[in-house]
Amino acid sequence: MKRVFKGTAKELMIIIGISVLCGFAVNAYSPKGIALFGNWDTSKGVVSAKPKSHGNYFFEEIEEIQTAKEIFDRGDSLFVDARHPDAYHEGHIPGAVSLPVGRFDEMIEGFGSRYPTSTPIITYCSGRECEDSHNLARLLFTEGYTNIRIFIDGYPGWEEMGYPRE
Amino acid sequence: MNNTFEKILQNEWLELTIRWILGTIFVAASYYKIISPENFARAVYSYDLFPGYSINLIAIIFPYMECFTGLCLILGIYHRSAAILINAMLFGFIILLSINIMRGHQFDCGCFSFNGSGNTDSVYSMLIRNVILLLMGGFVLYYKGYRKWSFQKSSR
Numbered sequence: 001m002k003r004v005f006k007g008t009a010k011e012l013m014i015i016i017g018i019s020v021l022c023g024f025a026v027n028a029y030s031p032k033g034i035a036l037f038g039n040w041d042t043s044k045g046v047v048s049a050k051p052k053s054h055g056n057y058f059f060e061e062i063e064e065i066q067t068a069k070e071i072f073d074r075g076d077s078l079f080v081d082a083r084h085p086d087a088y089h090e091g092h093i094p095g096a097v098s099l100p101v102g103r104f105d106e107m108i109e110g111f112g113s114r115y116p117t118s119t120p121i122i123t124y125c126s127g128r129e130c131e132d133s134h135n136l137a138r139l140l141f142t143e144g145y146t147n148i149r150i151f152i153d154g155y156p157g158w159e160e161m162g163y164p165r166e
Numbered sequence: 167m168n169n170t171f172e173k174i175l176q177n178e179w180l181e182l183t184i185r186w187i188l189g190t191i192f193v194a195a196s197y198y199k200i201i202s203p204e205n206f207a208r209a210v211y212s213y214d215l216f217p218g219y220s221i222n223l224i225a226i227i228f229p230y231m232e233c234f235t236g237l238c239l240i241l242g243i244y245h246r247s248a249a250i251l252i253n254a255m256l257f258g259f260i261i262l263l264s265i266n267i268m269r270g271h272q273f274d275c276g277c278f279s280f281n282g283s284g285n286t287d288s289v290y291s292m293l294i295r296n297v298i299l300l301l302m303g304g305f306v307l308y309y310k311g312y313r314k315w316s317f318q319k320s321s322r
Binding site for chain 2: 008011012014015016018019020022023024026027030032033034035036037038039040041047049050051131
């Protein structure tokens with residue numbers, strides 16, 4: 001009985017050990033690997049597993065909702081909504097253009113013909129638990145847009161402040 | 167009647183079928199998690215039960231546990247230990263599901279794919295699926311007879 005228990009414990013350790021080793025090794029070398037510790041605290045910004053492949057991009061994040069409102073009032077930047085079209089139609093920041101990440105490839109041509117790459121852009125999505133605004137910023141950057149900022153509190157934050165919507 | 171039932175439970179072909187089905191399900195379930203650790207980490211986060219520092223580590227290690235335990239069952243290596251781990255994972259998942267059902271929390275289970283916008287399966291069907299898998303895991307663990315087409319002949 002003791003021998004069986006010992007054998008099973010050894011086998012368990014082998015399976016777990018190989019899994020741990022493989023997990024860390026593949027994660028270290030895979031381009032899809034993630035950081036060992038992500039940011040999962042919304043008070044510290046947008047939650048993310050911190051994928052290594054996204055490390056080359058850096059965009060300014062607008063952390064204060066009032067700052068986004070000031071930019072909106074100045075009217076010199078284009079707000080781009082990264083959310084699903086249904087969410088956009090339910091309500092969005094006035095004047096914001098819908099460019100859902102999931103439909104980026106089919107919509108970027110039309111977007112590009114209307115807005116030159118020098119347009120100052122503010123991307124947003126559904127707040128700090130959503131990464132679409134970052135993904136959209138990266139996609140727009142690869143299309144040549146360089147003046148991009150991310151409004152990390154997104155539409156829920158805007159709505160909560162009671163700012164105008166359409 | 168009891169004798170017949172016991173005979174069925176000791177059937178080598180039944181053990182092989184259940185072991186292969188369970189093993190294949192676990193290997194298949196690990197696939198999306200392995201190719202997309204970022205999405206799986208987000209699914210782990212959506213359970214809203216794990217401390218932040220553990221989420222990425224779970225997303226890095228857990229899919230390989232699923233894959234290797236599944237492979238062990240298919241190939242017939244370390245059956246008992248693989249079945250113990252599989253049952254532990256299933257039991258843990260049932261607990262997670264139950265807690266989230268009780269508090270009415272919506273989440274993406276990230277079981278076989280990621281849809282990113284809430285779960286497609288109802289939590290109850292996930293729960294039933296996991297209980298069935300747990301029964302299968304229990305059967306593989308407690309089976310005493312000869313294990314067919316197995317690299318390791320000992321049935322223990």
